[in-house]
Amino acid sequence: xxxxxxxxxxxxxxxxxxxxxxxxxxxxxxxxxxxxxxxxxxxxxxxxxxxxxxxxxxxxxxxxxxxxxxxxxxxxxxxxxxxxxxxxxxxxxxxxxxxxxxxxxxxxxxxxxxxxxxxxxxxxxxxxxxxxxxxxxxxxxxxxxxxxxxxxxxxxxxxxxxxxxxxxxxxxxxxxxxxxxxxxxxxxxxxxxxxxxxxxxxxxxxxxxxxxxxxxxxxxxxxxxxxxxxxxxxxxxxxxxxxxxxxxxxxxxxxxxxxxxxxxxxxxxxxxxxxxxx
Amino acid sequence: xxxxxxxxxxxxxxxxxxxxxxxxxxxxxxxxxxxxxxxxxxxxxxxxxxxxxxxxxxxxxxxxxxxxxxxxxxxxxxxxxxxxxxxxxxxxxxxxxxxxxxxxxxxxxxxxxxxxxxxxxxxxxxxxxxxxxxxxxxxxxxxxxxxxxxxxxxxxxxxxxxxxxxxxxxxxxxxxxxxxxxxxxxxxxxxxxxxxxxxxxxxxxxxxxxxxxxxxxxxxxxxxxxxxxxxxxxxxxxxxxxxxxxxxxxxxxxxxxxxxxxxxxxxxxxxxxxxxxxxxxxxxxxxxxxxxxxxxxxxxxxxxxxxxxxxxxxxxxxxxxxxxx
Amino acid sequence: xxxxxxxxxxxxxxxxxxxxxxxxxxxxxxxxxxxxxxxxxxxxxxxxxxxxxxxxxxxxxxxxxxxxxxxxxxxxxxxxxxxxxxxxxxxxxxxxxxxxxxxxxxxxxxxxxxxxxxxxxxxxxxxxxxxxxxxxxxxxxxxxxxxxxxxxxxxxxxxxxxxxxxxxxxxxxxxxxxxxxxxxxxxxxxxxxxxxxxxxxxxxxxxxxxxxxxxxxxxxxxxxxxxxxxxxxxxxxxxxxxxxxxxxxxxxxxxxxxxxxxxxxx
Numbered sequence: 001x002x003x004x005x006x007x008x009x010x011x012x013x014x015x016x017x018x019x020x021x022x023x024x025x026x027x028x029x030x031x032x033x034x035x036x037x038x039x040x041x042x043x044x045x046x047x048x049x050x051x052x053x054x055x056x057x058x059x060x061x062x063x064x065x066x067x068x069x070x071x072x073x074x075x076x077x078x079x080x081x082x083x084x085x086x087x088x089x090x091x092x093x094x095x096x097x098x099x100x101x102x103x104x105x106x107x108x109x110x111x112x113x114x115x116x117x118x119x120x121x122x123x124x125x126x127x128x129x130x131x132x133x134x135x136x137x138x139x140x141x142x143x144x145x146x147x148x149x150x151x152x153x154x155x156x157x158x159x160x161x162x163x164x165x166x167x168x169x170x171x172x173x174x175x176x177x178x179x180x181x182x183x184x185x186x187x188x189x190x191x192x193x194x195x196x197x198x199x200x201x202x203x204x205x206x207x208x209x210x211x212x213x214x215x216x217x218x219x220x221x222x223x224x225x226x227x228x229x230x231x232x233x234x235x236x237x238x239x240x241x242x243x244x245x246x247x248x249x250x251x252x253x254x255x256x257x258x259x260x261x262x263x264x265x266x267x268x269x270x271x272x273x274x275x276x277x278x
Numbered sequence: 279x280x281x282x283x284x285x286x287x288x289x290x291x292x293x294x295x296x297x298x299x300x301x302x303x304x305x306x307x308x309x310x311x312x313x314x315x316x317x318x319x320x321x322x323x324x325x326x327x328x329x330x331x332x333x334x335x336x337x338x339x340x341x342x343x344x345x346x347x348x349x350x351x352x353x354x355x356x357x358x359x360x361x362x363x364x365x366x367x368x369x370x371x372x373x374x375x376x377x378x379x380x381x382x383x384x385x386x387x388x389x390x391x392x393x394x395x396x397x398x399x400x401x402x403x404x405x406x407x408x409x410x411x412x413x414x415x416x417x418x419x420x421x422x423x424x425x426x427x428x429x430x431x432x433x434x435x436x437x438x439x440x441x442x443x444x445x446x447x448x449x450x451x452x453x454x455x456x457x458x459x460x461x462x463x464x465x466x467x468x469x470x471x472x473x474x475x476x477x478x479x480x481x482x483x484x485x486x487x488x489x490x491x492x493x494x495x496x497x498x499x500x501x502x503x504x505x506x507x508x509x510x511x512x513x514x515x516x517x518x519x520x521x522x523x524x525x526x527x528x529x530x531x532x533x534x535x536x537x538x539x540x541x542x543x544x545x546x547x548x549x550x551x552x553x554x555x556x557x558x559x560x561x562x563x564x565x566x567x568x569x570x571x572x573x574x575x576x577x578x579x580x581x582x583x584x585x586x587x588x589x590x591x592x593x594x595x596x597x598x599x600x601x602x603x
Numbered sequence: 604x605x606x607x608x609x610x611x612x613x614x615x616x617x618x619x620x621x622x623x624x625x626x627x628x629x630x631x632x633x634x635x636x637x638x639x640x641x642x643x644x645x646x647x648x649x650x651x652x653x654x655x656x657x658x659x660x661x662x663x664x665x666x667x668x669x670x671x672x673x674x675x676x677x678x679x680x681x682x683x684x685x686x687x688x689x690x691x692x693x694x695x696x697x698x699x700x701x702x703x704x705x706x707x708x709x710x711x712x713x714x715x716x717x718x719x720x721x722x723x724x725x726x727x728x729x730x731x732x733x734x735x736x737x738x739x740x741x742x743x744x745x746x747x748x749x750x751x752x753x754x755x756x757x758x759x760x761x762x763x764x765x766x767x768x769x770x771x772x773x774x775x776x777x778x779x780x781x782x783x784x785x786x787x788x789x790x791x792x793x794x795x796x797x798x799x800x801x802x803x804x805x806x807x808x809x810x811x812x813x814x815x816x817x818x819x820x821x822x823x824x825x826x827x828x829x830x831x832x833x834x835x836x837x838x839x840x841x842x843x844x845x846x847x848x849x850x851x852x853x854x855x856x857x858x859x860x861x862x863x864x865x866x867x868x869x
Contacts, residue, residue: 189704469852502863540859542814554786
């Protein structure tokens with residue numbers, strides 16, 4: 001596994017992966033060690049950090065740490081699902097258009113550009129607003145995924161187009177492979193590392209989109225998310241009250257997760273793109 | 279002046295890979311050049327000719343390291359100086375290179391006259407702008423280019439053949455004693471190739487270039503360009519003689535195979551059928567016992583895999599084969 | 604039918620782009636390729652020989668003119684796979700010609716996608732092994748191996764093994780020896796000759812090396828900037844070319860037996 005070895009030589013990769021794994025562990029393993037309960041009023045509103053509540057309580061008196069863990073889990077879930085949906089949609093469209101070229105490519109590119117131009121946030125807002133009570137995490141994730149795939153599509157399309165004229169693709173054609181076979185067997189494998197990098201960025205974007213939506217009050221109806229925590233802090237004037245624990249930790253978490261994903265992506269680029277290697 | 283202009287003495291250079299492997303890419307190469315002489319180096323990819331170029335110029339940038347030997351220009355060694363002195367005193371002035379693929383070696387963001395001025399200025403020959411430009415103009419016109427047009431253009435605006443002339447012009451601005459041409463015409467069509475070679479000949483005849491090392495895998499070209507030819511295989515010379523000898527009367531088995539692979543458009547020449555030789559060149563990371571070509575040699579003798587073949591003088595030339603006939 | 608031309612082209616052209624950016628890769632070429640002949644298409648890079656080859660393969664469609672195969676217009680066969688049963692190719696770079704993610708043997712087996720009735724697994728295996736032996740490779744040598752585990756010479760033979768499996772009527776060989784080291788070149792030529800002799804194949808040999816072309820061909824087409832400027836038997840083309848462009852080209856190509864350029868001093 002020379003690939004793993006060279007990945008671990010990159011300080012960015014080590015840093016990014018460590019940060020991400022740390023945050024992930026906090027989210028996944030936290031409930032095993034800490035008592036995560038977002039439904040009980042464990043204390044008074046906006047109690048400062050203490051031995052009992054390490055990061056104090058929120059505006060409803062719920063233990064902040066519980067809120068953060070729960071919120072982190074939701075944000076990661078949304079990021080993962082939205083990222084997967086966006087990457088899958090974008091990759092399929094990009095692969096097909098990029099390989100086929102010609103009229104099909106022109107039509108798909110036009111469609112992609114159309115989606116690109118429509119402000120996805122507006123779509124998100126409109127869709128979210130119209131589904132009031134049923135706004136679950138999953139639905140939000142799906143909506144985000146279905147509106148942010150355009151970036152993946154363009155990225156993958158460019159790569160697929162460059163592979164079109166390769167010799168092994170010509171050989172596959174004269175071996176009788178049809179478009180589907182060539183796209184999945186002879187083009188996609190060459191782009192797997194690229195698609196993975198795209199996925200990481202889409203995941204980061206998904207987390208940020210969810211946070212934005214929640215900040216606008218359009219977050220999940222019955223779950224906690226990091227963006228929702230920030231929104232509550234804003235609505236309940238935590239800043240003026242001096243209750244920094246109501247928003248600062250949530251901000252740090254969002255920033256850490258997204259940042260770690262970005263630098264993982266940068267380090268991958270260094271490994272996968274030979275021209276960037278020293 | 280008498281005496282050789284360029285002497286390479288048992289030059290050895292190796293690569294150190296990330297995993298600690300030592301690859302002896304150049305293993306004991308020796309030759310000398312007189313003024314006005316062109317030595318051709320024939321060899322296929324992987325034989326070490328590209329490494330030889332860096333080694334001869336004193337460009338030992340890790341992972342390439344000097345193992346031993348010497349390189350002398352006009353009697354003075356050019357190795358063992360630090361890279362700063364090398365850049366200032368040696369490169370461009372005493373020894374210069376014309377690289378493969380002119381299309382990539384010119385900085386596209388600067389005009390030709392600036393690239394050329396850089397060459398002169400980096401050797402501490404600072405002159406005022408006007409005199410500098412006049413000197414460039416004179417040289418470029420001498421090389422048969424429309425000087426004002428070319429000097430004020432960006433490299434991308436020039437066609438491939440003109441770009442190669444510019445590269446040659448800049449490389450030889452300081453009248454280097456030795457020029458190494460590394461596949462200078464491989465990316466050009468035949469007509470442009472001819473005019474570029476013609477230019478190189480003129481530069482030599484006018485003394486702007488002292489002597490030349492011409493590296494190519496295209497043997498027919500070598501036949502018309504080189505005075506002497508050295509055939510390189512697995513890091514060493516296997517045959518070194520005059521052009522006539524090496525091309526028409528090769529003695530070492532690999533040379534024979536290489537020359538035999540050439541096919542002429544002139545019909546009816548005897549010995550036209552190329553002979554197939556199996557296998558591939560040896561892995562230089564491993565120690566090799568005996569002759570490096572033995573594994574693939576059609577006339578292999580039992581002792582070939584045991585005894586290291588030295589370069590001996592036979593048949594009026596140097597041959598690395600104890601059994602050559 | 605003996606004597607019937609394999610390919611016949613009239614004013615065949617292929618261009619890309621429009622308006623000022625229009626590139627005419629192949630310009631109004633007309634030729635006949637006779638059955639069982641070896642025809643070389645000789646020219647410098649960029650002369651259009653690869654695009655011409657792709658049109659014969661039906662990997663590119665002409666923009667104008669006509670091209671017929673076995674007497675019928677080449678586009679008249681709706682099923683491309685039938686065409687590929689009759690016309691196949693070997694490419695210049697053996698490493699980039701194969702998919703690096705699949706074993707070489709599985710890629711050889713995938714030739715059988717072209718057959719309407721796929722033979723049994725045993726027969727597939729037998730035919731692949733037979734083809735490997737025809738290019739002097741023991742099937743065990745490459746069992747389970749990926750392209751990057753083999754040498755350039757072995758990979759080039761894999762390309763030829765495909766042809767022994769498929770047995771097409773026509774082989775388009777696109778610079779099959781350019782990326783092969785000098786010592787192995789003769790091998791490739793021997794296999795091509797074997798294909799012609801034993802399987803009566805028509806071979807279209809694309810190359811930039813005119814000496815090589817003269818050695819193997821029955822006829823040579825010389826291409827320059829998209830046009831065929833000279834065609835005929837090798838002897839005639841090299842000794843008495845009709846076009847001044849050809850004359851100049853032949854003079855410019857360095858040949859060991861012909862004078863080329865002289866230095867005034869030495």
